[in-house]
Amino acid sequence: MEQVLIARQASSLGLNPSMSETKTIWGETGNFDAIELTAITDPQARVNALIAGDMHMISDVDAKMIKLIERSDGVSINSTKSGRYGGVCILKNTAPGNNPDFVKGMQLIQDRERIVRSILKGKGEVGNDHPISTAYGADHCYELPQRQYDPEKTKYHIKKSGISSAELYVAEVATGIGDSCLLMQNNLKKIGFDLKIKKVPTDGYWGAVWMKEPLNVVSWNMRPTANSMLDIQFAPGAAWNDTFWNNERMGKLLKMNLAETNPAIRHEMFCEMQALVNMFSGMVISYHTNVNDGVSDNIHGIPVNPLGSIGGCTWPEFAWMEA
Template sequence: PIPELAESWEPSADASKWTFKLRKGVEFHNGKTLDAEDVVFSINYHRGEESKSSGKSLVTAVKDVKSDGKHTVVFLLEGGNADFPFIMSDYHLAIFPAGTTDFEKGIGTGAFKLVSWEPGVKALTKRNPNYWKEGRGHFDEVETIYINDVSARINALKTGQIDAMNRCERKTFHLLEKISGIKGINLTGTTHYTIPMLSDVPPYDNNDVRLALKLTVDREQLVKHILRGYGAVGNDHPIAPSQRFYASELPQRKYDPDKARYHMKKAGKLDHTFKLHVSDAAFSGAVDTAVLIKESATKAGIKIDVVREPQDGYWSNVWMKKGWTFS
């Protein structure tokens, strides 16, 4: 992780205790100076019993968090975890001023302050003149418009309604580059697409079922047809081949319908129809991905029903609530 609000961190010998040193002189958007109590409050908010934070699952192993002076925060974990600093860098774990009750105001420490927000429609932000990173925040205002529909996003870019867009559909990327005034940027990223199963919910609580379904995915075909070559084959972990800690020594899991059928038969689920819940809200091309997985699974005699979910409400109503989804 790159130091941001925390300048440094140190583990105990068994990595069950982590001590973070905070950056001094950082201001929230409301003028309050960041201190350790803000971090303690925010983490306790994320991990609270009634919390609806998307980061709650990330901090379930935190047994206690406390301040040690104004600029030191100490985390006590249920057990040793060498990856704890990486977990704490997740964007879901936002830091708020201690005592915050109205989280929709979006009081943070970033380069832009929230001016207005219409959930699912748009957000208007303005530059934070007191941002701790000198020379950053290059625009006076930024309006972010939420356009889930791929065609609508492309039309907005073509007509000048928007100045920039992300998540460009791969099959149209090269066509957009040919339009005068539009420049496409293709960067090696760290985004990874997953198709998670709830391993505590039947039938996905059976390891043979999960393994069989993994073996029905023809990953090379997905990279070729869905990503249009703009990607790399995954291997059931989030570290990309371009990253420093990529586990190149791990055998690549490959498409193997015969082995998939063996494990599904072992689990006693060959006659079962698995529901794969999907929406392009997860990523552009998710629905087409599900269809290809369904087709490749038929060669193993495994039946998959692709359930197309609405884009609106997908993350709150479907993801990690249904047994098998896209992320």
């Protein structure tokens, strides 16, 4: 029996499901007799399992371990450009996020180029404090000026805010998020601001911390369209509006954009929405990371899909194993 073994960062309810091929009304699809998914939460352990041949594929390879896989025989990295990102949520409905100068200071202290170069090992791109990366193609607003790392402007806005310290809750929910927050903390320290980092476990994070603590980290996968990404996170009153930023103009643009058939006008709308998020929301998005998966060299046919790990989770239909 041809069975493929996959290690993921997490598996629903802590289960390790094993699936066998079933003939259904959908006809012939898939090339494996069986698939087994295993949850290995430790990033190093996942990589070790791949290199040792215990797993055929692993998802969410830590950037620090990409070089190790690239140097190892029989395995390789699948790196796909994506809109996936890790960011900092600053809640706008409470202090200190209800102070626009504080938010602006947190955005201006991001050393974005260094994050992509040193933390992501080049497997990503700089962010501009909105979720629509260049992976969204024509819907990305290339015209919007890129926010730059500027300690002096940060110092100005922080002083104007009257805030001298804050606490950021950090769990390793996204590639590079922990290291990027430490870099942020160090850069703020240089200008006299005390950013306390409270490390918390990933278990229970989404229920206990996200959208509850005034400063917390977040991870978002890319959505199929720019409108759906902006709507789910930034529509006024949306259930997952994780900075509690409510902007009437944003809500109108999201609806108007869906009805607009002129590509040029749609692009103008997308640019305005990205500018609104960039200037007025509580999001700090300093980088977008590629989807990085580790794959055995005898596995072929994984589709290029930026929406999630291992071909956007569509690989069982297309992949095959070389004997």
